[in-house]
Amino acid sequence: MAEVGPGDVSSGGGRRLWVYGFASTLAVLVGIAAAVLPESVPPWVRQTMVAGAVVGGVVGATLLERWFTLHDRHQEAADREAHDRLASQQLGVRPPGDEDAPGRLLSPVREGDDQIVRFVGREDVLQQLIDWCVDGHDTGRRSLRVQLVTGSGGVGKTRLAHELQTAMRRKRGWECRNLRAGVEAEAMQVLRRAHREAPVLFVVDYAENRSDGVAELLRQANSDPGAVRVLLLARRGGEWWSDLCQQSDVGAVVGRYDPIELSDRVVPHDADDGHLAEQQRIVDVAVQDFAAFLDRNPVQVTLPDVVPGARMLDLLSIGLIQVLRTEEHPTDVGAPRRTHADVSMHAVFDELLRHEARSWVRSAHEAGIPTDGQTLRILVGAACLLGADSQAEAESLVRRAASLCPPGSRLDPRSAARWLREQYPPGDGFPESSGDPALVGDPGWIGSLHPDRLAEHLVVSVLTAADSTDASRALVSSERRAVLLHGLSESQAIRAMIVLTRAASDPSRSEDRKHASASGFRRPGRTHETDTDRLDPRRGDDVAQLALDLVHGIDARWRTVSAVHEQLPWPDPPSALHEVGHRVAELLVLAINNDRPSAHTYRTAHAQHVLGNWTYTLGRYDDSLRAREEATRLYRRLGRWRAGRYWPNLAQSLDNLGDSFAVLGRYTEALEARREAVRTWQQNAHVDAERFLPDLAKSLHNLGVSYRDLGLPRESLTTHREALAARRHLAARHDRHRASLARSLSSIGRCHTDLSDTDLAHSDFLEALEHWRHLEAETPTRYEPDLALALGDLGNTHGLLDRAEKGLALHQEAHRIWERLTARNPVRFEPGRARSLTDLGSAYATLGRLQSSVRAHDEAIAIYRDLSNRYPNRREQNLAWSLGVSASSLARAGLDELARERFAEALGLYRRRYQGGTQSVQFVTTYRSALDGYATVLERAGKDDAARGLRTEMEPLDQFLTDL
Numbered sequence: 001m002a003e004v005g006p007g008d009v010s011s012g013g014g015r016r017l018w019v020y021g022f023a024s025t026l027a028v029l030v031g032i033a034a035a036v037l038p039e040s041v042p043p044w045v046r047q048t049m050v051a052g053a054v055v056g057g058v059v060g061a062t063l064l065e066r067w068f069t070l071h072d073r074h075q076e077a078a079d080r081e082a083h084d085r086l087a088s089q090q091l092g093v094r095p096p097g098d099e100d101a102p103g104r105l106l107s108p109v110r111e112g113d114d115q116i117v118r119f120v121g122r123e124d125v126l127q128q129l130i131d132w133c134v135d136g137h138d139t140g141r142r143s144l145r146v147q148l149v150t151g152s153g154g155v156g157k158t159r160l161a162h163e164l165q166t167a168m169r170r171k172r173g174w175e176c177r178n179l180r181a182g183v184e185a186e187a188m189q190v191l192r193r194a195h196r197e198a199p200v201l202f203v204v205d206y207a208e209n210r211s212d213g214v215a216e217l218l219r220q221a222n223s224d225p226g227a228v229r230v231l232l233l234a235r236r237g238g239e240w241w242s243d244l245c246q247q248s249d250v251g252a253v254v255g256r257y258d259p260i261e262l263s264d265r266v267v268p269h270d271a272d273d274g275h276l277a278e279q280q281r282i283v284d285v286a287v288q289d290f291a292a293f294l295d296r297n298p299v300q301v302t303l304p305d306v307v308p309g310a311r312m313l314d315l316l317s318i319g320l321i322q323v324l325r326t327e328e329h330p331t332d333v334g335a336p337r338r339t340h341a342d343v344s345m346h347a348v349f350d351e352l353l354r355h356e357a358r359s360w361v362r363s364a365h366e367a368g369i370p371t372d373g374q375t376l377r378i379l380v381g382a383a384c385l386l387g388a389d390s391q392a393e394a395e396s397l398v399r400r401a402a403s404l405c406p407p408g409s410r411l412d413p414r415s416a417a418r419w420l421r422e423q424y425p426p427g428d429g430f431p432e433s434s435g436d437p438a439l440v441g442d443p444g445w446i447g448s449l450h451p452d453r454l455a456e457h458l459v460v461s462v463l464t465a466a467d468s469t470d471a472s473r474a475l476v477s478s479e480r481r482a483v484l485l486h487g488l489s490e491s492q493a494i495r496a497m498i499v500l501t502r503a504a505s506d507p508s509r510s511e512d513r514k515h516a517s518a519s520g521f522r523r524p525g526r527t528h529e530t531d532t533d534r535l536d537p538r539r540g541d542d543v544a545q546l547a548l549d550l551v552h553g554i555d556a557r558w559r560t561v562s563a564v565h566e567q568l569p570w571p572d573p574p575s576a577l578h579e580v581g582h583r584v585a586e587l588l589v590l591a592i593n594n595d596r597p598s599a600h601t602y603r604t605a606h607a608q609h610v611l612g613n614w615t616y617t618l619g620r621y622d623d624s625l626r627a628r629e630e631a632t633r634l635y636r637r638l639g640r641w642r643a644g645r646y647w648p649n650l651a652q653s654l655d656n657l658g659d660s661f662a663v664l665g666r667y668t669e670a671l672e673a674r675r676e677a678v679r680t681w682q683q684n685a686h687v688d689a690e691r692f693l694p695d696l697a698k699s700l701h702n703l704g705v706s707y708r709d710l711g712l713p714r715e716s717l718t719t720h721r722e723a724l725a726a727r728r729h730l731a732a733r734h735d736r737h738r739a740s741l742a743r744s745l746s747s748i749g750r751c752h753t754d755l756s757d758t759d760l761a762h763s764d765f766l767e768a769l770e771h772w773r774h775l776e777a778e779t780p781t782r783y784e785p786d787l788a789l790a791l792g793d794l795g796n797t798h799g800l801l802d803r804a805e806k807g808l809a810l811h812q813e814a815h816r817i818w819e820r821l822t823a824r825n826p827v828r829f830e831p832g833r834a835r836s837l838t839d840l841g842s843a844y845a846t847l848g849r850l851q852s853s854v855r856a857h858d859e860a861i862a863i864y865r866d867l868s869n870r871y872p873n874r875r876e877q878n879l880a881w882s883l884g885v886s887a888s889s890l891a892r893a894g895l896d897e898l899a900r901e902r903f904a905e906a907l908g909l910y911r912r913r914y915q916g917g918t919q920s921v922q923f924v925t926t927y928r929s930a931l932d933g934y935a936t937v938l939e940r941a942g943k944d945d946a947a948r949g950l951r952t953e954m955e956p957l958d959q960f961l962t963d964l
Contacts (some may be wrong), residue, residue, distance in 0.1 A: 031860055101183060101359040102320055102352045105290065105619040106313065107450045108159035117289040117316060119163050120157060120282060121266035125149075129164045132257065133201060133229050134172065138338050141800045143227040146218065146254045148207070148241060151262030152507060153453045154313030157233045164231065168201050176201045188220040188228075199227035201717070209498055209567060211240040218250040239570045244690050255628065258735045261782060263505070264311045276306045279315055280352035283341065286319030296326045300338045309507045313451055317348050322353055344506050346538050349457040353377075356449070360423065367419040369412065374467065375405040381462035382484055383420050384455040385499055386492045388443045391417060392743030404483055412746055420446045456503040457537075463546050464535040473534045481546065487554030490560045492552065497567040500547040505574045509540040540576035547580045556591040565610065575827045578617045581746075587705045605634035609653055616660065618869055625660040632657050632673075648692070651680040655699055662709060665873045665918055671706040678703050694737065697726035700742060706749075711919040711960065713754035720748045739783060740834035741770050754921035758800045765794040788817040788832060792839050799846060808843040831878070834863035838882045845889035853893075857886035861902075868909075880909035884930035896937050903934035921961070928957040 011145050105116060119126075132147055151157050165176035165245075179187050184204070191200060203223075205213055214232065221228040237259055238628045245255040271281035281301050302323045307314060318341045325339070342348055360376040373733075382401040388394035394417035395473035402411045424447040449455040461467065463484065488496060492590060503509075533544040554560060565584045588607040592600060611682040612627035632653045654677035663668035677699045685692035700723035707716035724744040730737035749764030772787040791814035798807030815836040821829040841856035864879040883906035890899035910927040935950040 003436070025897050027081070033692065036746050066274075089869060092580070102324065102355045103450050103454050105293075105320060106316060106352075108156070109162040109650055109860075115159070115162075116293045117286050119159065119267045120285055121312070122160050122163075122262070123269065125260060125486045126160060126163050126167070126264070128260070129160070129231070130872040132169055133164070133168055133174070133199075142225050144218070144224070144229045144230070144250075144253050145228075145257065146250075146255050148234065148237065148259040149231045149631075150237055152235060152264060153502060154311040154312060154451065155262045156266065156312040157262060157265055158205060159312070161205075161231055161233060165201060165203065172199075174201050175197045176203070177215070178203045178205065181206075181210055181213065181945065181952045184210065184217040185220070186788050188216055188224055192224070192226075197226055199229075201229045201231065203231045205233045205500075206235075208234040208236060208238065208240050208569075211244060213717055214251070215244060215247055218244075218247070218254065222250050222253060236569055238572070240566075248610055248658060248688065248691070250267070255734060257738075261778075262307055266312050266315075270433065276303060279307055279310055282312065282315040283319045287314045287323055290320050290323040291326070291647060294323060299323060299326055300407070302338065302344065304340050305343060307345070308346070310343075312606060313453060313506075314348070316340070316343050316516060317345070317352060321348055321351050338625065346457070349454055350461075352454060353458055353461070356454075363423055364419060367415060367421055367422070369416050370405070372406060372409060374413070375409040377405050377458070378480070379411075379416060379420065380423070380449060381458050383424065383446055384448045385459045385463075385484060385496050386488065387444050387448065387495050388417075388420075388446050389491065391445055394420060394445050400483060417446075424448055448740060452502070456499055456506070459499055460503050460537045460543055461548065464537045465541070466537050470534075477535055481549045485546070485550040488553065492564060493554055493560060494563050496550050497547060497564045500543065501567055501569065501577060501580070503545040504540050504547060504576045504580075505569065509538055509543060509576075517768055540574065544576040544580055547577065551580060551587065554587060556587050558588075558591040561587045561591045570613070571855075573617065574806055575825050577615075578614065582611075582614040582618055585614045601634055601638055605631050605653075606637060608634065609649075609656070612656060612660070615943075616656075616663075621660060621663050621871070621873070625657075625664065628653065628657045630661050636704065647680055647684045648695075650682075651677050651695065654680065654703060658702055658706065662706065663874050665913070665916060667706060667917065667920075669704070669711040671710060673701065674677065674703040674706050688743055693726055694730060694740070696721045697730070697740065697744075700726070701740075701747065704747060708751060708754065709918075709920045709922050711924060713751045713921050717748060717751040717755070720744055720751060724748060738771055739775055739786065742768045742775070742786065742905075746790060747772070749797075750922075753800075754925075756958065758797055762794070762797040762801065765790065769794050784817050784821055785829065785832060788814040788821070788836065791817070792836060795839060801841060804846045808840075808847060811836065811840045821895050830863055831867060831875070834860045834867070834878070834882065837863070839925060840887055845892060850889075850893045853889050854886075856870060857882065857889065861886060876909050877913050877918060880906045880930070881926050883909070884926055884933070888929065888933045891933055891937050896940060899937050900934070900941075903930055903937065906930050920962070924957050924960055928954055928961070931957070 010960060029317040033313075036918045070360040109115070116602070125298060129147065131151075133320040134239060149157055161178070165178075167172035169176050177187065177190065177191065177194045177200070179202055182191075187202065200952065200962060202217065202558045204210060204214055204217070214230075218230060223231060241259070243286055245251050247254065265275065265278070266282060267278050268281045268285075269553065271278045283301055283303060284413070287299060290296075296939035299322055300318060305319075307318070322339055322341060332619045342351075357373055360380065361373070364376055378403050379398065382397055383394075386397055386400075388397050391414075394415035398411055398413040398416040398420075400415075401408070402413075405411065426444050426447045449458060457699060463477065463480055465473045465480060468476040484495065535545055537543065551564070554564060565581075565588060568577060568581050568584065570581075588610055590605060592603045593818050608627045612624045612631055615624040615627055632650070635646055635650040635653045639650050653674050658670045658673035658677060661667070678696070681692060681696040685696050699720055704716045704719035707713070707719060727737055727744050731741040745764045745768035749761040749768065750762035751759070752764060769787075769790040772790045776787050791810045795810035795814065798804070798810065815833075818829060818833040818836045822833045828956055829951065837856045837860035841853045843861065844850075844853035844856060859880045861879070864875060866876040866881045882889050883902045887899045887902035890896075907927075907930055910923075910930060913923070914927060931950045931954045935954075938950070940945075940949040
C-alpha cells in the first residue's frame, strides 16, 4: 500500500466525505424543491419533506458508510489471508522453467505433480513414508514425527520426497512444503497463519548442511498443536544426526524412527532378475518417457554391461542422451533406431553439458553478452560454485570470472548477472494454477544448474581445466583455482566447500591409480604445478586437491573456519578428504580468538580435539596423541569450572585418548584413559540416561577391548557383557543400534575364543553374523566391512570345530567383500584384505590345497610388510602373525626350509613386541604357536639344542595362559 502524504486523504476518509457530501447535497436539493412548491401545498408537507430529506440523508449516508466499512474489512481480511498464504508458499523456491536444457529435463521435481519419467523402483519406500505420515494421525491432535532418508547424490531422494508430497496433498489434503535454507525458524509460524489446522509435511533437503536450522524448526514444531511431519533428506548421516538425536528438547522425537538409507541399486518390480536387467528396465522407461515428452523418434537402447555403481540419475542420464541423439541422427517413424549406450558417467555428463551449452549460447545472444562457449562455461561454473545472495554479489561474481575468460570477451557485469538469473532463476516461490506451491530449488539471487551432480561435474571440469589442451591444462587450472578459490566471503567459502566435498565423495570417481595413469593424467603429489602435473576430474583424490586449494585461501577466522569445517563429513570421512580435514583442523588452531578467557579455553580444546581426530585418520598416531592429550587437559580445566556443561566433552576426549594409546601399543595407558571415560559417563549419564546410554555402552565396549589387549579376557568378558546388555536394550527400541549390538557379540565371541570356549564363541559369532546380514540387506554396502569381519570370525571357529569346508566357504565370501572394498579405498581396507588372505591361506592348508595356501599367504605377507613399514607400532604384530601362520602351513606340507625362514622373522617381531609390553591372549597364543612350530621344525632337522631353547622360551607364555 502506498504511503499517505500530508496532502493526501486516505481511501476510508475520502469515501466518508464523499458519502456525507452526497447526503448534504440531497438534503439541500429536497429543501429547494420544498421551497418552490406551489402555495396550495400545505406547509406541513413542505416541513415533512425537508425533515425527511435531512433524516433520510443522514441515516442513508450512515448505513452506506457502514456497508463500505464492512466491505473494506472483509477485503482487508481476504488480502491478509492471501498475503499469509503467499508468504507460506514462499518458504520454498521455484524450480527452473521447462526449457530444452537437459539439466532441467533431469530435474527430479518439476512444476506440477506430473513428472517426465515415471516413478519406478522405490514404491515400497514410498508406501513406508505414507504410513509414517498417516499412522496414528488424528485431526486437531498434536503430533510430531521426524524421518531421515539418506543416500548418495542422484539416488532419488528428492523425487521420492516429491512423490510423497503429491500423495499427501492430492489424496489427503495435507499442506506440503520444501523448506529452502534460512526459513526454518519462521516456517511453522508463517504456515500456521494461513493454514491453522491442516496437517503439515515439511521436507528439508541437504539437512546435513542445515543442522542448526533443522533443530530450530523441530523445537517450534514440537510445540505446535497440530500434526507435523518433518522429512529430512541428506547424503549421509553422521555426527550432525547424532547431535540432533541428543537434543534435550526434541532428541526423543528425532530418534524415534530409524533412518532409511536408499541404496544405489534400484529394483523395478517388473524387471527381470539380475543387476543388468534392472538397469536396462530403468533405461527403457527413461527412453520411452523422454522421447514422448520431447516428441522424438523412438530409439531402442541396449546397455552393454552393468554400469558400475549406477544410481537413478545415472541411468536416466544415459537414456536422455540417447534420445537427444535422435535429433542428430533422425530415423523414420516406426523404425526404432538401435544403439548401445555409453556406460561412462563422466562421458555422459560431458555430453549433457554440451547440450546445456546450446541453451547458454542462444540465451546469451538474446541478452547481448559474449556467446563463446568457454566464457559461458566459466561463468556458469563460477555461479554453481559460489552462488550470489544479491545482485551486487552476482555482479562481483561476474567480475571475478571475467579475468579468466578468453581475450576479447568483454562481460558487462550487470548484463551477465541478469543473464545468470534468467538462465538459472532462484525461484522465489509462487502459486501454481492449482493453488499448490512448487517449492524446490536454491535460495539466493541466482540459482544453479540442476541436477546437483551435473553442477558438481561442471565445477570440477572448470577448475581442472578439462576443456583445455594437454599442454596448457596445468597452467589454466592453476589460474582458475587462484581466482575462484581464493579471497572468498564466508558464505562463498561454505558453499564452495559443500560443492567440492560432495564431488570428491562421489563414488563414481575412481580410486584406481592405474586408471588415472592410463587416462593420461597424473595425480599431483606436489606443492607446485608443473607442465606434466594435471588434476584428473575423474579421481576423488584430485578433486579433493581442489578443496585443499580452497582451504589454503581461507582467512584464519574462527567463525569462517568453523563453518567450513562443519561441511566436512564426519565420522567415517572418505579417504580423499582426510588431508583436507586435517588442514581445516590446523586452521582452527590458528583461528582461536582471545575475546574471553572461557571462550579461548573451549575453542582451544575443541580445535585440539578436531585436530586429533583428523590427524588420526592420516595415520599420524603420535601427532594425534599429542593433540588429544592437550584437548583432554583443557576439557579437565573446563570441567573444574563448569562440570555440568563440559563433562560430555571430557568423556568423549578420554575415549579418543584411549584409542590413540591403544593404536600405539600403550595398552596400560589406554586402559587408564578408558576407565576414566567410563566413570565419567556413569557418574553423569543419569541426567539423561536414555540420551547418553549409547555413549556409555561404547565406552564400556572400548574398555573391554583394553582388558583383552592386556591379556585379561575374563575382565574383558564382564565389561563387554555390560555393554551388550545396554545395547540389547537400545536395539529393542531402535533398530539403528543393531550394528552396535552385533559388534558387542563379536567382541564377546573373541573373549570366549581366548578362554577356549569354542562352542560359546561359535554361538556369539553366529548371532552377530545374523545381525550383519540383516543390516546388509536393509542398507546394502554400508556394513560390508563388519560383515566381512564377522564371516572371518565364524570361519575360524568352524576350523576349530573341524568343519574345514564350511570355514573355507565363509573365508572365501569374506575375501570377496574385502576385494571389493579395497578396490574402492585401498588405504582403509588393505589391512582387512590381508587378514582375510591369511585366514584363507590357513583354511586352504587345512584342506591340503598347498598352492592356493602359499599364494594367499604370500600376498598377505606382502601387504602386512608394507603396512608395518609405515605403521610399525600398529602393524608389526599383524605381520608376525601372518608369517607364523604361513610358516606353520609350510611346515605341515614338509617345506621346512622356507618355514624356518618365516618362523625366524616372525619370532624376531614377536619378541620385540612382547618386550614392549604387548600381552593380549591372542598375541601370546600366536607367539607361543610360532615358538612351538619352529621348535618342531628344528627338531626334524636334528637341531635339538636350538629347539630346547625355544621350548624354554615358551614356559612363561604357558604359565600366562594357564593362569587365565
